[in-house]
Amino acid sequence: MLGSKRSHRSARLARREQPLTVHHLNQLLLVCSLVLLIAVAAVRISSRSGLPSLLVYLGIGIAMGQDGVGDIHFNNAELTQVIGYAALVVILTEGGLGTKWKEIRPALPAASSMALTGVAVSVGVTAAGAHWLIGLEWRQALIIGAVVSSTDAAAVFSVLRKIPLPARVTGVLEAESGFNDAPVVILVVAFSTAGPVEHWYALLGEIALELAIGAAIGIAVGWLGSWGLRHVALPASGLYPIAVMAIAVTAYAAGALAHGSGFLAVYLASMVLGNAKLPHWPATRGFADGLGWIAQIGMFVLLGLLVTPHDLGDDIWPALLIGLVLTMVARPLSVVISLAPFRVPWQEQALMSWAGLRGAVPIILATIPMVNGVEDSRRIFNIVFVLVIAYTLVQGPTLPWLARKLHLDTSAGQAADLGIESAPLERLRGHLLSVAIPSGSKMHGVETNELRLPAGAAVTLVVREGKSFVPLPTTVLRRGDELLVVTTDPVRDAAEARLRAVGQGGKLAGWLGTGAPDDRSGR
Numbered sequence: 001m002l003g004s005k006r007s008h009r010s011a012r013l014a015r016r017e018q019p020l021t022v023h024h025l026n027q028l029l030l031v032c033s034l035v036l037l038i039a040v041a042a043v044r045i046s047s048r049s050g051l052p053s054l055l056v057y058l059g060i061g062i063a064m065g066q067d068g069v070g071d072i073h074f075n076n077a078e079l080t081q082v083i084g085y086a087a088l089v090v091i092l093t094e095g096g097l098g099t100k101w102k103e104i105r106p107a108l109p110a111a112s113s114m115a116l117t118g119v120a121v122s123v124g125v126t127a128a129g130a131h132w133l134i135g136l137e138w139r140q141a142l143i144i145g146a147v148v149s150s151t152d153a154a155a156v157f158s159v160l161r162k163i164p165l166p167a168r169v170t171g172v173l174e175a176e177s178g179f180n181d182a183p184v185v186i187l188v189v190a191f192s193t194a195g196p197v198e199h200w201y202a203l204l205g206e207i208a209l210e211l212a213i214g215a216a217i218g219i220a221v222g223w224l225g226s227w228g229l230r231h232v233a234l235p236a237s238g239l240y241p242i243a244v245m246a247i248a249v250t251a252y253a254a255g256a257l258a259h260g261s262g263f264l265a266v267y268l269a270s271m272v273l274g275n276a277k278l279p280h281w282p283a284t285r286g287f288a289d290g291l292g293w294i295a296q297i298g299m300f301v302l303l304g305l306l307v308t309p310h311d312l313g314d315d316i317w318p319a320l321l322i323g324l325v326l327t328m329v330a331r332p333l334s335v336v337i338s339l340a341p342f343r344v345p346w347q348e349q350a351l352m353s354w355a356g357l358r359g360a361v362p363i364i365l366a367t368i369p370m371v372n373g374v375e376d377s378r379r380i381f382n383i384v385f386v387l388v389i390a391y392t393l394v395q396g397p398t399l400p401w402l403a404r405k406l407h408l409d410t411s412a413g414q415a416a417d418l419g420i421e422s423a424p425l426e427r428l429r430g431h432l433l434s435v436a437i438p439s440g441s442k443m444h445g446v447e448t449n450e451l452r453l454p455a456g457a458a459v460t461l462v463v464r465e466g467k468s469f470v471p472l473p474t475t476v477l478r479r480g481d482e483l484l485v486v487t488t489d490p491v492r493d494a495a496e497a498r499l500r501a502v503g504q505g506g507k508l509a510g511w512l513g514t515g516a517p518d519d520r521s522g523r
Helices: 002-016 022-049 053-064 077-097 108-134 138-147 153-160 167-179 181-192 200-231 239-257 262-274 281-306 313-338 346-354 360-365 367-371 377-405 489-508
Strands: 419-425 430-436 457-464 467-469 482-488
Touching (some): 053 281, 053 377, 077 239, 077 360, 108 138, 108 167, 108 313, 138 377, 153 167, 153 377, 167 346, 181 200, 181 262, 181 367, 200 239, 239 281, 281 360, 313 346, 313 377, 360 367, 360 377, 367 377, 430 489
Antiparallel strands (some): 419 430, 430 482, 457 482
Protein backbone atom coordinates (compact mmCIF):
# COMPACT_ATOMS: atom_id res chain seq x y z
CA MET A 1 0.00 0.00 0.00
CA LEU A 2 2.85 2.34 0.90
CA GLY A 3 4.59 1.50 -2.35
CA SER A 4 1.40 2.28 -4.27
CA LYS A 5 1.12 5.73 -2.62
CA ARG A 6 4.74 6.47 -3.40
CA SER A 7 4.27 5.47 -7.03
CA HIS A 8 1.22 7.75 -7.36
CA ARG A 9 3.16 10.61 -5.73
CA SER A 10 6.08 10.01 -8.06
CA ALA A 11 3.75 10.04 -11.07
CA ARG A 12 2.23 13.36 -9.97
CA LEU A 13 5.67 14.87 -9.44
CA ALA A 14 6.78 13.62 -12.83
CA ARG A 15 3.78 15.23 -14.51
CA ARG A 16 4.39 18.45 -12.59
CA GLU A 17 8.04 18.60 -13.62
CA GLN A 18 7.36 18.10 -17.32
CA PRO A 19 8.72 21.09 -19.27
CA LEU A 20 6.44 23.37 -21.23
CA THR A 21 6.32 22.04 -24.76
CA VAL A 22 5.08 23.47 -28.03
CA HIS A 23 1.98 21.29 -27.64
CA HIS A 24 1.22 22.88 -24.26
CA LEU A 25 1.78 26.33 -25.75
CA ASN A 26 -0.61 25.55 -28.61
CA GLN A 27 -3.26 24.46 -26.11
CA LEU A 28 -2.80 27.65 -24.09
CA LEU A 29 -3.04 29.81 -27.20
CA LEU A 30 -6.19 27.97 -28.27
CA VAL A 31 -7.86 28.54 -24.90
CA CYS A 32 -6.85 32.22 -24.79
CA SER A 33 -8.03 32.87 -28.35
CA LEU A 34 -11.37 31.17 -27.69
CA VAL A 35 -11.87 33.26 -24.55
CA LEU A 36 -11.08 36.44 -26.48
CA LEU A 37 -13.47 35.51 -29.29
CA ILE A 38 -16.25 34.75 -26.82
CA ALA A 39 -15.57 38.01 -25.00
CA VAL A 40 -15.58 40.03 -28.24
CA ALA A 41 -18.89 38.43 -29.24
CA ALA A 42 -20.24 39.22 -25.79
CA VAL A 43 -19.54 42.93 -26.33
CA ARG A 44 -22.45 42.95 -28.75
CA ILE A 45 -24.73 41.66 -25.99
CA SER A 46 -23.55 44.24 -23.48
CA SER A 47 -23.84 47.10 -25.98
CA ARG A 48 -27.42 46.20 -26.84
CA SER A 49 -28.50 45.70 -23.23
CA GLY A 50 -26.69 48.77 -21.88
CA LEU A 51 -24.81 46.68 -19.32
CA PRO A 52 -21.14 47.41 -18.75
CA SER A 53 -19.09 44.71 -20.40
CA LEU A 54 -17.40 43.85 -17.11
CA LEU A 55 -20.41 41.72 -16.12
CA VAL A 56 -20.05 39.60 -19.25
CA TYR A 57 -16.33 39.08 -18.71
CA LEU A 58 -16.79 38.27 -15.04
CA GLY A 59 -19.39 35.72 -16.08
CA ILE A 60 -16.89 34.12 -18.45
CA GLY A 61 -14.34 33.89 -15.62
CA ILE A 62 -16.90 32.37 -13.24
CA ALA A 63 -17.95 29.85 -15.90
CA MET A 64 -14.31 28.81 -16.30
CA GLY A 65 -13.77 28.59 -12.52
CA GLN A 66 -14.10 25.78 -10.03
CA ASP A 67 -17.89 26.06 -9.82
CA GLY A 68 -18.27 26.29 -13.61
CA VAL A 69 -17.73 24.09 -16.61
CA GLY A 70 -14.00 24.85 -16.78
CA ASP A 71 -13.30 23.59 -13.23
CA ILE A 72 -10.18 25.78 -13.01
CA HIS A 73 -9.01 26.23 -9.40
CA PHE A 74 -7.38 29.63 -9.01
CA ASN A 75 -6.84 31.40 -5.69
CA ASN A 76 -3.72 33.50 -6.18
CA ALA A 77 -4.80 36.91 -4.90
CA GLU A 78 -1.30 38.38 -5.20
CA LEU A 79 -1.02 37.51 -8.90
CA THR A 80 -4.52 38.88 -9.48
CA GLN A 81 -3.54 42.15 -7.80
CA VAL A 82 -0.38 42.54 -9.92
CA ILE A 83 -2.18 41.78 -13.20
CA GLY A 84 -5.07 44.01 -12.14
CA TYR A 85 -2.72 46.93 -11.53
CA ALA A 86 -1.11 46.43 -14.94
CA ALA A 87 -4.51 46.28 -16.62
CA LEU A 88 -5.64 49.39 -14.78
CA VAL A 89 -2.60 51.28 -16.11
CA VAL A 90 -3.66 50.40 -19.68
CA ILE A 91 -7.30 51.33 -19.00
CA LEU A 92 -6.35 54.68 -17.49
CA THR A 93 -4.07 55.32 -20.45
CA GLU A 94 -6.90 54.68 -22.91
CA GLY A 95 -9.25 56.85 -20.88
CA GLY A 96 -6.76 59.71 -20.62
CA LEU A 97 -6.02 59.63 -24.35
CA GLY A 98 -9.73 59.99 -25.07
CA THR A 99 -10.33 62.84 -22.62
CA LYS A 100 -10.76 66.23 -24.30
CA TRP A 101 -9.07 69.08 -22.48
CA LYS A 102 -11.81 71.46 -23.64
CA GLU A 103 -14.39 69.44 -21.72
CA ILE A 104 -12.37 68.54 -18.67
CA ARG A 105 -10.69 71.90 -18.00
CA PRO A 106 -13.80 73.60 -16.54
CA ALA A 107 -14.55 70.41 -14.58
CA LEU A 108 -11.16 70.03 -12.88
CA PRO A 109 -12.00 71.86 -9.61
CA ALA A 110 -15.28 69.98 -9.16
CA ALA A 111 -13.72 66.63 -10.13
CA SER A 112 -10.81 67.18 -7.72
CA SER A 113 -13.24 67.99 -4.92
CA MET A 114 -15.23 64.82 -5.64
CA ALA A 115 -12.03 62.75 -5.77
CA LEU A 116 -10.86 64.04 -2.37
CA THR A 117 -13.71 65.43 -0.27
CA GLY A 118 -16.23 63.13 -1.89
CA VAL A 119 -14.12 60.04 -1.24
CA ALA A 120 -13.66 61.03 2.42
CA VAL A 121 -17.43 61.45 2.90
CA SER A 122 -18.19 58.21 1.07
CA VAL A 123 -15.64 56.22 3.10
CA GLY A 124 -16.96 57.54 6.42
CA VAL A 125 -20.66 57.01 5.68
CA THR A 126 -20.21 53.57 4.10
CA ALA A 127 -17.90 52.38 6.89
CA ALA A 128 -20.40 53.56 9.53
CA GLY A 129 -23.17 51.66 7.75
CA ALA A 130 -21.05 48.49 7.53
CA HIS A 131 -20.16 48.74 11.22
CA TRP A 132 -23.56 49.56 12.68
CA LEU A 133 -25.82 47.63 10.30
CA ILE A 134 -23.70 44.56 9.53
CA GLY A 135 -21.64 44.40 12.71
CA LEU A 136 -18.21 44.45 11.06
CA GLU A 137 -15.18 45.53 13.05
CA TRP A 138 -14.06 49.07 12.34
CA ARG A 139 -10.97 47.98 10.40
CA GLN A 140 -12.98 45.76 8.06
CA ALA A 141 -15.68 48.41 7.77
CA LEU A 142 -13.16 51.11 6.85
CA ILE A 143 -11.53 48.83 4.29
CA ILE A 144 -14.89 48.14 2.62
CA GLY A 145 -15.78 51.84 2.74
CA ALA A 146 -12.51 52.78 1.06
CA VAL A 147 -12.62 49.98 -1.51
CA VAL A 148 -16.10 50.77 -2.82
CA SER A 149 -15.61 54.56 -2.78
CA SER A 150 -13.56 54.42 -5.98
CA THR A 151 -15.53 54.74 -9.21
CA ASP A 152 -14.22 52.47 -11.94
CA ALA A 153 -12.55 54.18 -14.91
CA ALA A 154 -13.34 51.35 -17.32
CA ALA A 155 -17.04 51.27 -16.39
CA VAL A 156 -17.39 55.07 -16.47
CA PHE A 157 -15.59 55.47 -19.81
CA SER A 158 -17.48 52.62 -21.49
CA VAL A 159 -20.93 53.73 -20.32
CA LEU A 160 -20.73 57.53 -20.36
CA ARG A 161 -19.23 57.80 -23.85
CA LYS A 162 -22.35 56.11 -25.21
CA ILE A 163 -24.65 58.67 -23.56
CA PRO A 164 -24.78 62.23 -24.99
CA LEU A 165 -24.50 64.24 -21.77
CA PRO A 166 -23.51 67.88 -21.18
CA ALA A 167 -19.76 68.37 -21.39
CA ARG A 168 -19.53 69.49 -17.76
CA VAL A 169 -21.20 66.32 -16.44
CA THR A 170 -19.08 64.03 -18.59
CA GLY A 171 -15.91 65.95 -17.75
CA VAL A 172 -16.51 65.80 -13.99
CA LEU A 173 -17.34 62.09 -13.96
CA GLU A 174 -14.46 61.06 -16.22
CA ALA A 175 -11.93 63.18 -14.35
CA GLU A 176 -13.23 61.91 -11.00
CA SER A 177 -12.83 58.29 -12.10
CA GLY A 178 -9.29 59.02 -13.21
CA PHE A 179 -8.38 60.94 -10.04
CA ASN A 180 -10.02 59.04 -7.20
CA ASP A 181 -8.12 55.76 -7.66
CA ALA A 182 -5.00 57.36 -6.18
CA PRO A 183 -6.34 58.43 -2.74
CA VAL A 184 -8.43 55.27 -2.42
CA VAL A 185 -5.42 53.00 -3.02
CA ILE A 186 -3.49 54.88 -0.32
CA LEU A 187 -6.39 54.52 2.14
CA VAL A 188 -6.90 50.80 1.46
CA VAL A 189 -3.19 50.08 1.91
CA ALA A 190 -3.12 52.12 5.14
CA PHE A 191 -6.19 50.37 6.58
CA SER A 192 -4.83 46.95 5.55
CA THR A 193 -1.48 47.31 7.34
CA ALA A 194 -0.90 45.70 10.72
CA GLY A 195 -1.57 47.77 13.82
CA PRO A 196 -3.88 50.72 14.42
CA VAL A 197 -4.12 53.62 12.00
CA GLU A 198 -2.75 56.56 13.98
CA HIS A 199 -2.35 60.24 13.27
CA TRP A 200 -5.01 60.66 10.60
CA TYR A 201 -3.63 64.09 9.77
CA ALA A 202 -0.31 62.45 8.82
CA LEU A 203 -2.26 60.14 6.50
CA LEU A 204 -3.89 63.15 4.84
CA GLY A 205 -0.48 64.73 4.37
CA GLU A 206 0.83 61.52 2.80
CA ILE A 207 -2.10 61.43 0.38
CA ALA A 208 -1.54 65.06 -0.61
CA LEU A 209 2.21 64.49 -1.13
CA GLU A 210 1.72 61.38 -3.25
CA LEU A 211 -0.90 63.10 -5.39
CA ALA A 212 1.36 66.12 -5.90
CA ILE A 213 4.33 63.96 -6.89
CA GLY A 214 2.20 61.88 -9.25
CA ALA A 215 0.64 64.94 -10.87
CA ALA A 216 3.99 66.65 -11.40
CA ILE A 217 5.60 63.56 -12.91
CA GLY A 218 2.59 62.77 -15.09
CA ILE A 219 2.38 66.26 -16.58
CA ALA A 220 6.16 66.42 -17.10
CA VAL A 221 6.41 63.02 -18.78
CA GLY A 222 3.36 63.71 -20.95
CA TRP A 223 4.69 67.09 -22.08
CA LEU A 224 8.18 65.78 -22.86
CA GLY A 225 6.76 62.77 -24.68
CA SER A 226 4.35 64.82 -26.79
CA TRP A 227 7.11 67.31 -27.66
CA GLY A 228 9.36 64.50 -28.82
CA LEU A 229 6.68 62.79 -30.92
CA ARG A 230 5.71 66.06 -32.59
CA HIS A 231 9.31 66.93 -33.54
CA VAL A 232 10.75 63.51 -34.43
CA ALA A 233 9.32 61.69 -37.46
CA LEU A 234 9.41 57.94 -36.76
CA PRO A 235 10.17 55.66 -39.73
CA ALA A 236 6.81 53.82 -39.55
CA SER A 237 3.34 54.98 -38.55
CA GLY A 238 2.86 51.82 -36.45
CA LEU A 239 5.59 53.00 -34.08
CA TYR A 240 3.58 56.01 -32.88
CA PRO A 241 0.98 53.99 -30.92
CA ILE A 242 3.73 51.92 -29.32
CA ALA A 243 5.65 55.06 -28.36
CA VAL A 244 2.55 56.66 -26.82
CA MET A 245 1.83 53.57 -24.70
CA ALA A 246 5.48 53.38 -23.64
CA ILE A 247 5.43 57.03 -22.53
CA ALA A 248 2.26 56.45 -20.50
CA VAL A 249 3.69 53.37 -18.77
CA THR A 250 6.89 55.33 -18.09
CA ALA A 251 4.81 57.96 -16.29
CA TYR A 252 3.24 55.29 -14.07
CA ALA A 253 6.56 53.63 -13.26
CA ALA A 254 8.31 56.95 -12.58
CA GLY A 255 5.49 58.13 -10.34
CA ALA A 256 5.41 54.89 -8.36
CA LEU A 257 9.20 54.75 -7.96
CA ALA A 258 9.21 58.35 -6.73
CA HIS A 259 6.69 57.33 -4.01
CA GLY A 260 3.95 59.24 -5.74
CA SER A 261 0.65 58.16 -7.25
CA GLY A 262 1.45 56.19 -10.36
CA PHE A 263 -2.21 55.98 -11.32
CA LEU A 264 -2.62 59.76 -11.29
CA ALA A 265 0.66 60.13 -13.20
CA VAL A 266 -0.39 57.78 -16.01
CA TYR A 267 -3.82 59.40 -16.36
CA LEU A 268 -2.45 62.95 -16.54
CA ALA A 269 0.39 61.96 -18.90
CA SER A 270 -2.12 60.26 -21.20
CA MET A 271 -4.41 63.28 -21.10
CA VAL A 272 -1.51 65.55 -22.09
CA LEU A 273 -0.60 63.19 -24.94
CA GLY A 274 -4.22 62.93 -26.06
CA ASN A 275 -4.55 66.68 -26.44
CA ALA A 276 -1.19 67.31 -28.14
CA LYS A 277 -2.29 66.68 -31.78
CA LEU A 278 0.16 63.86 -32.29
CA PRO A 279 0.87 62.40 -35.75
CA HIS A 280 -1.25 59.41 -36.86
CA TRP A 281 -3.68 60.06 -34.03
CA PRO A 282 -6.59 57.84 -35.19
CA ALA A 283 -4.22 54.87 -35.43
CA THR A 284 -2.93 55.59 -31.94
CA ARG A 285 -6.45 55.84 -30.52
CA GLY A 286 -7.45 52.60 -32.20
CA PHE A 287 -4.40 50.82 -30.84
CA ALA A 288 -5.01 52.13 -27.30
CA ASP A 289 -8.69 51.22 -27.54
CA GLY A 290 -7.80 47.65 -28.53
CA LEU A 291 -5.30 47.31 -25.69
CA GLY A 292 -7.89 48.71 -23.30
CA TRP A 293 -10.38 46.02 -24.34
CA ILE A 294 -7.75 43.28 -23.90
CA ALA A 295 -6.87 44.63 -20.45
CA GLN A 296 -10.53 44.71 -19.42
CA ILE A 297 -11.19 41.21 -20.68
CA GLY A 298 -8.12 39.71 -19.02
CA MET A 299 -8.68 41.54 -15.74
CA PHE A 300 -12.37 40.68 -15.42
CA VAL A 301 -11.92 37.04 -16.44
CA LEU A 302 -9.17 36.66 -13.84
CA LEU A 303 -11.37 38.22 -11.14
CA GLY A 304 -14.15 35.82 -12.13
CA LEU A 305 -11.73 32.93 -11.67
CA LEU A 306 -10.69 34.18 -8.24
CA VAL A 307 -14.20 34.25 -6.80
CA THR A 308 -15.80 31.10 -5.40
CA PRO A 309 -19.55 31.34 -6.11
CA HIS A 310 -20.67 28.72 -3.56
CA ASP A 311 -19.06 30.80 -0.79
CA LEU A 312 -21.05 33.93 -1.63
CA GLY A 313 -24.39 32.88 -0.11
CA ASP A 314 -23.83 34.23 3.40
CA ASP A 315 -22.52 37.55 2.08
CA ILE A 316 -25.31 38.46 -0.35
CA TRP A 317 -27.57 40.31 2.10
CA PRO A 318 -24.70 42.20 3.81
CA ALA A 319 -23.42 43.23 0.38
CA LEU A 320 -26.84 44.44 -0.75
CA LEU A 321 -27.34 46.40 2.48
CA ILE A 322 -23.90 48.06 2.30
CA GLY A 323 -24.51 48.80 -1.38
CA LEU A 324 -27.83 50.42 -0.52
CA VAL A 325 -26.08 52.69 2.00
CA LEU A 326 -23.40 53.51 -0.56
CA THR A 327 -25.77 54.18 -3.46
CA MET A 328 -28.63 55.94 -1.71
CA VAL A 329 -26.81 57.79 1.12
CA ALA A 330 -23.02 57.92 0.84
CA ARG A 331 -22.68 58.71 -2.87
CA PRO A 332 -25.42 61.40 -3.03
CA LEU A 333 -24.14 62.99 0.18
CA SER A 334 -20.56 63.03 -1.12
CA VAL A 335 -21.72 64.65 -4.38
CA VAL A 336 -23.76 67.33 -2.59
CA ILE A 337 -20.99 68.22 -0.13
CA SER A 338 -18.11 68.19 -2.61
CA LEU A 339 -20.03 70.19 -5.25
CA ALA A 340 -21.55 72.73 -2.83
CA PRO A 341 -19.05 75.51 -3.75
CA PHE A 342 -19.64 75.11 -7.51
CA ARG A 343 -23.39 75.79 -7.85
CA VAL A 344 -24.08 72.70 -9.92
CA PRO A 345 -27.78 72.29 -10.88
CA TRP A 346 -29.64 69.64 -8.91
CA GLN A 347 -30.38 67.65 -12.08
CA GLU A 348 -26.66 67.24 -12.77
CA GLN A 349 -25.98 66.37 -9.14
CA ALA A 350 -28.68 63.71 -9.26
CA LEU A 351 -27.17 62.14 -12.38
CA MET A 352 -23.65 62.26 -10.91
CA SER A 353 -24.94 60.56 -7.78
CA TRP A 354 -26.40 57.71 -9.81
CA ALA A 355 -23.43 57.52 -12.20
CA GLY A 356 -20.88 56.50 -9.55
CA LEU A 357 -20.28 53.21 -11.30
CA ARG A 358 -18.21 50.53 -9.62
CA GLY A 359 -16.37 47.88 -11.57
CA ALA A 360 -13.17 45.89 -11.48
CA VAL A 361 -11.19 48.52 -9.52
CA PRO A 362 -13.00 47.91 -6.20
CA ILE A 363 -12.66 44.15 -6.69
CA ILE A 364 -8.94 44.51 -7.39
CA LEU A 365 -8.53 46.74 -4.33
CA ALA A 366 -10.32 44.07 -2.27
CA THR A 367 -7.36 41.76 -2.95
CA ILE A 368 -5.03 44.10 -0.98
CA PRO A 369 -6.30 42.97 2.47
CA MET A 370 -6.16 39.37 1.23
CA VAL A 371 -2.49 39.74 0.29
CA ASN A 372 -1.76 41.48 3.63
CA GLY A 373 -3.50 38.76 5.63
CA VAL A 374 -6.22 40.96 7.16
CA GLU A 375 -8.74 39.04 9.24
CA ASP A 376 -11.95 38.19 7.32
CA SER A 377 -10.34 39.42 4.10
CA ARG A 378 -12.08 36.70 2.06
CA ARG A 379 -15.43 37.92 3.37
CA ILE A 380 -14.49 41.50 2.43
CA PHE A 381 -13.69 40.30 -1.11
CA ASN A 382 -17.00 38.42 -1.38
CA ILE A 383 -19.04 41.39 -0.13
CA VAL A 384 -17.35 43.76 -2.58
CA PHE A 385 -17.82 41.30 -5.44
CA VAL A 386 -21.55 40.86 -4.82
CA LEU A 387 -22.02 44.62 -4.29
CA VAL A 388 -20.34 45.50 -7.57
CA ILE A 389 -22.30 42.94 -9.57
CA ALA A 390 -25.69 43.78 -8.07
CA TYR A 391 -25.51 47.55 -8.32
CA THR A 392 -23.86 47.59 -11.74
CA LEU A 393 -26.85 45.58 -12.97
CA VAL A 394 -29.10 48.33 -11.63
CA GLN A 395 -27.15 51.52 -12.40
CA GLY A 396 -25.64 50.85 -15.83
CA PRO A 397 -28.81 50.17 -17.87
CA THR A 398 -30.83 52.92 -16.15
CA LEU A 399 -28.39 55.80 -16.75
CA PRO A 400 -29.71 56.69 -20.25
CA TRP A 401 -33.29 56.65 -18.94
CA LEU A 402 -32.38 58.88 -16.00
CA ALA A 403 -30.52 61.31 -18.29
CA ARG A 404 -33.66 61.67 -20.43
CA LYS A 405 -35.90 62.13 -17.41
CA LEU A 406 -33.62 64.85 -16.04
CA HIS A 407 -33.50 66.49 -19.51
CA LEU A 408 -29.72 66.06 -19.71
CA ASP A 409 -29.67 64.06 -22.96
CA THR A 410 -28.00 66.31 -25.55
CA SER A 411 -28.17 63.98 -28.56
CA ALA A 412 -30.40 66.32 -30.58
CA GLY A 413 -28.70 69.00 -32.66
CA GLN A 414 -25.08 67.96 -32.23
CA ALA A 415 -22.89 68.13 -35.34
CA ALA A 416 -20.55 65.17 -35.84
CA ASP A 417 -16.87 65.89 -35.39
CA LEU A 418 -14.40 65.39 -38.20
CA GLY A 419 -11.89 62.56 -38.27
CA ILE A 420 -8.50 64.17 -38.91
CA GLU A 421 -5.24 62.24 -39.12
CA SER A 422 -1.87 63.97 -39.38
CA ALA A 423 1.29 62.56 -40.98
CA PRO A 424 4.50 64.59 -40.54
CA LEU A 425 6.52 65.60 -43.62
CA GLU A 426 9.79 66.15 -41.80
CA ARG A 427 12.00 67.08 -44.76
CA LEU A 428 9.39 69.47 -46.14
CA ARG A 429 8.62 70.95 -42.72
CA GLY A 430 4.93 70.36 -43.23
CA HIS A 431 2.03 68.05 -42.46
CA LEU A 432 -0.44 66.06 -44.54
CA LEU A 433 -3.90 66.05 -42.98
CA SER A 434 -6.37 63.34 -43.91
CA VAL A 435 -9.89 64.65 -43.22
CA ALA A 436 -12.97 62.41 -43.21
CA ILE A 437 -16.36 64.17 -43.43
CA PRO A 438 -18.95 62.15 -41.44
CA SER A 439 -22.66 62.08 -42.20
CA GLY A 440 -23.59 64.61 -39.49
CA SER A 441 -20.92 67.20 -40.36
CA LYS A 442 -21.93 70.72 -41.36
CA MET A 443 -19.08 70.76 -43.86
CA HIS A 444 -21.52 69.05 -46.24
CA GLY A 445 -22.45 71.57 -48.93
CA VAL A 446 -19.47 73.87 -48.29
CA GLU A 447 -17.27 74.87 -51.24
CA THR A 448 -13.50 74.44 -50.86
CA ASN A 449 -12.88 78.19 -51.09
CA GLU A 450 -15.42 78.71 -48.30
CA LEU A 451 -13.22 76.73 -45.91
CA ARG A 452 -11.06 79.88 -45.65
CA LEU A 453 -7.96 77.95 -44.64
CA PRO A 454 -4.98 80.01 -43.46
CA ALA A 455 -2.20 80.90 -45.89
CA GLY A 456 0.12 77.92 -46.14
CA ALA A 457 -2.69 75.31 -46.17
CA ALA A 458 -4.61 73.95 -49.15
CA VAL A 459 -6.95 71.10 -50.09
CA THR A 460 -4.94 69.12 -52.64
CA LEU A 461 -7.11 66.04 -53.22
CA VAL A 462 -10.69 64.86 -52.68
CA VAL A 463 -11.62 61.17 -52.57
CA ARG A 464 -15.32 60.57 -53.33
CA GLU A 465 -16.96 57.18 -53.82
CA GLY A 466 -13.61 55.52 -54.43
CA LYS A 467 -12.43 58.09 -57.00
CA SER A 468 -9.93 60.88 -56.37
CA PHE A 469 -9.69 64.28 -58.06
CA VAL A 470 -8.03 67.65 -57.54
CA PRO A 471 -10.72 70.07 -56.34
CA LEU A 472 -11.51 73.46 -57.81
CA PRO A 473 -12.21 76.47 -55.57
CA THR A 474 -15.92 75.96 -56.32
CA THR A 475 -15.97 72.18 -55.63
CA VAL A 476 -18.82 71.41 -53.22
CA LEU A 477 -17.83 69.02 -50.44
CA ARG A 478 -20.16 66.20 -49.50
CA ARG A 479 -20.65 63.88 -46.57
CA GLY A 480 -18.47 60.80 -46.95
CA ASP A 481 -15.69 62.72 -48.75
CA GLU A 482 -12.08 62.35 -47.67
CA LEU A 483 -9.80 65.35 -48.09
CA LEU A 484 -6.04 65.58 -48.24
CA VAL A 485 -4.90 68.92 -46.84
CA VAL A 486 -1.25 69.97 -47.00
CA THR A 487 -0.13 72.54 -44.41
CA THR A 488 3.14 74.10 -43.44
CA ASP A 489 4.28 73.46 -39.89
CA PRO A 490 3.50 76.96 -38.49
CA VAL A 491 -0.17 76.90 -39.59
CA ARG A 492 -0.92 73.23 -38.96
CA ASP A 493 -2.87 73.87 -35.73
CA ALA A 494 -4.77 76.83 -37.21
CA ALA A 495 -5.71 74.81 -40.30
CA GLU A 496 -6.99 71.90 -38.23
CA ALA A 497 -8.90 74.25 -35.92
CA ARG A 498 -10.51 75.92 -38.95
CA LEU A 499 -11.53 72.57 -40.45
CA ARG A 500 -13.14 71.52 -37.20
CA ALA A 501 -14.88 74.88 -36.89
CA VAL A 502 -16.46 74.50 -40.34
CA GLY A 503 -17.41 70.93 -39.50
CA GLN A 504 -19.27 72.15 -36.42
CA GLY A 505 -20.66 75.48 -37.66
CA GLY A 506 -20.74 75.33 -41.46
CA LYS A 507 -19.47 77.99 -43.87
CA LEU A 508 -20.36 80.82 -41.44
CA ALA A 509 -18.22 79.39 -38.64
CA GLY A 510 -16.26 82.14 -36.94
CA TRP A 511 -18.56 84.88 -38.15
CA LEU A 512 -21.38 83.51 -35.98
CA GLY A 513 -19.09 82.72 -33.06
CA THR A 514 -19.08 79.00 -33.82
CA GLY A 515 -15.85 77.09 -33.56
CA ALA A 516 -13.29 79.78 -32.82
CA PRO A 517 -10.09 79.34 -34.81
CA ASP A 518 -7.99 79.16 -31.66
CA ASP A 519 -9.90 76.14 -30.34
CA ARG A 520 -7.23 73.45 -30.13
CA SER A 521 -8.94 70.93 -27.97
CA GLY A 522 -10.34 68.68 -30.64
CA ARG A 523 -8.52 65.74 -32.11
